[in-house]
Amino acid sequence: MTMTEQLPSPTTTRREILAFATDHDRAISDWAALFDRDPVANPYQHPDYVLAELRSKPIGRAIHPVVLRDGSEQECDAIGVLVPKTIRTNQVGGIGPGWSLQGLRLVGGSFLTADQSLETQSSLLSAAVAHSAKAGADFLLIEDLDEQSNLSHAALMPGVHNFQRFPVREIQARWRIDFPENEQDYWNRFSGRTRYAFRTRLKKIGAMELERITTVEQLPAFLAAAHEISKQSWQSRQFGLRIKNDETEKQLLSILAQHGFLRSYLMRIEGKPAAFAICHQHAGGFRYEEIAYCAEFSLLSPGETMLQQIIVDLFQHQKPNWFDFGGGDAEYKRKFGTNSGRSQTLWLVPRTWRAGSALSYLNTCRSVRSSVRSAIDACGLSTKVRQWLRYGHHSAQAATPAASTTANSVDQADSSDQIGR
Known part of the structure; x- marks a missing residue:
């Protein structure tokens, strides 16, 4: 310099x-x-x-x-x-x-x-x-x-x-989880009905594997899987392809891994890559940066299931002091978070x-946009306009059950904020 x-x-x-x-x-x-x-x-x-x-x-x-x-x-x-x-x-x-x-x-x-x-x-x-x-x-x-x-x-x-x-x-x-010393103290925040729903969902998914990604050696396979998931995710349809699996991504994640910061996850269902989360951990803090799931598995709530299993892993291996969801509100953040700013x-x-x-x-x-939005709301057309903006001339096809579940995020855990790096 x-x-x-x-x-x-x-x-x-x-x-x-x-x-x-x-x-x-x-x-x-x-x-x-x-x-x-x-x-x-x-x-x-x-x-x-x-x-x-x-x-x-x-x-x-x-x-x-x-x-x-x-x-x-x-x-x-x-x-x-x-x-x-x-x-x-x-x-x-x-x-x-x-x-x-x-x-x-x-x-x-x-x-x-x-x-x-x-x-x-x-x-x-x-x-x-x-x-x-x-x-x-x-x-x-x-x-x-x-x-x-x-x-x-x-x-x-x-x-x-x-x-x-x-x-x-x-x-x-902006939601966070402040981790208690005891894992059970965290899960006891949830009602018995919710904990039962967690267990039922895991049984419904069947053979599920969560891989923790922390080393440079794991990155090629992880990025290849994340790239394929990204191509089939609603995030890519709305924001563009998020994971390109190029040399720049490999180099940047390799630097995080070399310094001991990388802590990402890949979830497989029946052996097939279903969801991923790019995350990092440093100085007692774990940050959720980029997540996506394959639309094929949307009815199984893969986003929330992966998050639940990540929290289990965080308690059991090098537990951080806090988990930062990043900016933005969502039902899944309110469900799993313990406090918000x-x-x-x-x-x-x-x-x-x-x-x-x-x-x-x-x-x-x-x-101008605010005035137009107010006029549309007054005419009762806000829902139709949102659907058209999201799907364009394909809005009719988007009404299928799978597309509706994915795009409208019935399970809000599977919504991901576009968090810039």
Whole structure:
């Protein structure tokens, strides 16, 4: 890395914006050390993972990745990693032909630092937005921002920072499981009728196997199976193919495995791959990142069954302290979760002419969509319109029992939020 600019700081420490020029630099060591010290660091923030992700992207971006570093020559106090992010306007509510907006994303949705105070988070956030404006970025993206965090408080402080806020995703529930010491204490939360339903479902499935994926050697077979499941899942029909089984995916998951973070699962029914979950575990936390199931097994509730068996495995092997479902509400999260907070995904938009114009356009589109939605609801056509948007001219065929069960998620455990990595 090479220093590209220094930002003034009111403290005695020095704040630097460092460009990714080489992988062999003291800043990488500082970054790795802070990752190890941060009790809530996300494995996706590890320097090996981020650098590999950047190598897999096309060269020649107008906006470059940077590291925001706070500290002295001897000791680093905080790191914020900003990487390029391109989003089409029609992905965030724009109407008509979309165009690309170029921004920056705060990796992991947080700064790596032991100091989580509001003052420090506010100062780091101001520096990140200032750099975004200077670099010509249309936005600074912070994903799945916990409402209770001081970073969230800093982002929502009125009139303090020189940016405007655009909620890409409105505030929504964020469910967790806090694991008790005793496994039975957790299952006793469920009624006897629900526990009986769990046992009945397992018997109905028949021969079922859950494989825990933690090593590099397991990845080729796992990704091949996950790819086939993904092609047959409702998630791919709605969001596009989620698991491509390409070299980039293999490399990124291999890095998680090499550092001991990978803890994914593959469920087979009668020997056939039926569902998968890409997950990771670090510093006492287990995170549910990407799940899908084969539509062929939808009547057997494979999503909820796999989740139930994953929880059993977590209790019995290297039990974490907590299980994070990620942002978004769903019946299965309410069923298995023990507590919830709230989170949202935000754009912090610099006060530049280009960024402000894009923000005005998107806010106008949202107002138009809201008016149209209200008119459709008033006419009692909301259900038919939702079906048409999901299935298009195939809506009639989608009414078959199997398709209806899959797409409408009668068993909400089999719904998966589109959680960005």
